[in-house]
Amino acid sequence: VANGLTGExxxxxxxxxxxxxxxxxxxxxxxxxxAKELDPIMAxxxxxxxxxxxxxxxxxxxxxxxxxxTLILYLRGFDTKQFFCLDDYYDxxxxxxxxxxxGVDQRTLxxxxxxxxxxxxx
Numbered sequence: 774v775a776n777g778l779t780g781e782x783x784x785x786x787x788x789x790x791x792x793x794x795x796x797x798x799x800x801x802x803x804x805x806x807x808a809k810e811l812d813p814i815m816a817x818x819x820x821x822x823x824x825x826x827x828x829x830x831x832x833x834x835x836x837x838x839x840x841x842x843t844l845i846l847y848l849r850g851f852d853t854k855q856f857f858c859l860d861d862y863y864d865x866x867x868x869x870x871x872x873x874x875x876g877v878d879q880r881t882l883x884x885x886x887x888x889x890x891x892x893x894x895x
Contacts, residue, residue: 784875786828795827803845813849817842818891822884825874835870839863846895862894 787795799820802808808816824838839860863870873890877883 784828786826792827792829796829799823799827813846813851814892814895815888816849817845817895818888819884820845821891822874822877822887826877835863836860842891859894 786792802823803816803820808819811819821838821842824841825834828834830837843859869890873887876886
């Protein structure tokens with residue numbers, strides 16, 4: 774993924790052949806007891822980030838990640854009627870949204886800043 778203006782590459786998705794396995798692992802994780810013990814907002818935020826990082830589609834990964842995060846919250850008992858504005862929150866300042874996603878250190882995968890941003894939207 775590159776900056777449309779400068780051409781600078783800021784994210785390299787996994788190899789195509791790794792995407793099916795990574796996607797299966799992510800789904801397996803979100804359905805695991807460990808993930809179910811997490812705060813639902815944290816679990817949805819981690820899932821969102823990981824889905825975008827796996828990047829299974831050419832386009833629309835962020836939109837799909839936001840829908841799936843909302844579904845996770847719904848399935849874990851949140852009143853998601855209020856979350857229809859969640860997508861609006863991220864769309865209102867795309868630079869901050871992408872900045873929060875890109876701010877994750879790929880070596881350590883420390884999601885703290887991303888999760889702080891995600892929680893603000895919820």
